[in-house]
Amino acid sequence: MIIEMPDTTTGAINKALVESRKEGGVITLARVMTLVIDASGADAEQAIATANVASREHPCRIIVIAPGEASEARLDAEIRVGGDAGASEVILLRPSGEQIGHDDTLVTPLLLPDAPIVVWWPAGVPENMSRLELGRMAQRRITDSKGETDPAGTLLHLAKxxxxxxxxxxxxxxxxxxALLASALDQVRVPEVSLARIHGDMNSPSILMLGAWLKHTLGCEIEATYDASVSALQHIILETPSGPVSIARPDGHNATISQPGQPDHVIALPARSLEDTLAEELRRLDSDDVYGEVLEAFAGQMVVSL
Structure with a gap:
């Protein structure tokens, strides 16, 4: 069910939410968090669809802020419940005019009481998300650097x-x-790694983060090569005294794992979808300390290499 609410207020939206639950018998006690999506510069419908899939594991209230096109100060909204909202309830806010830029004022009256707040920016990385109005109220702040034109610069910004x-x-x-690399090394007689070779997409922040993680964790040197014709990580080779440990995924779907003294074996390793990665981040509401350590390590490694 979709309820259109042109030129409205947050008070009216809250009242409509209560009425919709009475009419449709929607149960809200299982909502585990409020997911706020800053859809500025993004496809709001795609962001909603992604969040609906991810929220199957984590029923939540989804609040989407997508600036409207009206010149006057007004707030248009939609409420989506039932089949149009997956396992959650969706509130789409379209502020226009002077209403734009007051995200905390719009969102605060609509937050679930005593529930964690997660904010997701699907379109790029904001200047300093922890200092933004939405960022300050959130326990978790999620960005996606995948589409950035300068992945190294973006990671340095995230680290700073x-x-x-x-x-x-x-x-x-x-x-x-x-997880696969850690498991493969556990089965090597002498797991010390002297060199890690990484090959894949030349514009991938994931590859840069993987190199930083390996160097930070294993203390090894990193040798990265890039291919403009591929769109993801292709293979990793870890050089150990016992021989090379490698994971190769040339087709983007299946990976071959090679270890010293063992036969090769193939496992399914498809590229992860946006819905899958978002769902993973919604599973944990505590701080990801390893992520912070890797960002710090990456920044330090970049300084040393200059």
Whole structure:
């Protein structure tokens, strides 16, 4: 069900939410958080669709802020519940005129009481998200550096502005790779790594973060090569005294794991979807300390290399 509310107020929106639950029998006690989406410069409908899928694991109230096009100061809104909101309830806010730029004033009356707040910026990385109105009220702040034209510069910016609770979906895209590498090294007789070779997309912040993580964790040298014709991480080779440990995913779907003294084996390792990575970040509401350490390590490594 979609309720259109042109030229409205947050008070009227709250009242309409209560009425919609009475009429539709929607149960809200299971809402575990408020997910606020700053859709400035983004496709609001795509962001809503992504959040609806991700929220199947985490039923929540989704508040989307997408600036309107009217010249006068007004607030247009939509409420989506039931089949149009997945496992959550969606409030789409379209402020116009002087209403733009007062996100905290718009959002605060609509927050779930005593529930964690997560803010997601689907379109790029803001200047300093922890100091923004929305960022200050959130326990978790999620960005996505994937589409940035200068991934190294973006990671340096994230490192400079990092506060506990920040995270980036480029880091979530590495979760399975990191787990596989750790598992593969556990089975090597002498797991010391002298060199890590990484190959993949030349504009991938995930590859830069993987290199920083490996160097920070293993103390090894990093050798990265890039290919403009691919769109993700392709392969990793870790040089150990026992022989190379490698994970190769040339087709973007299946990975071959090679270890000294063991036969190769193939596993499914598809590129992770936006919905999957967002759902992962919504699973944890505490600070991701390793992410912060990797950003700090990346910044330090960049300074040394200059």
């Amino acid at each position: 502005c990092y506060k506990p609770g920040d995270t980036d979906l480029a880091w979530a895209r590495l979760t399975r790779w990191r």
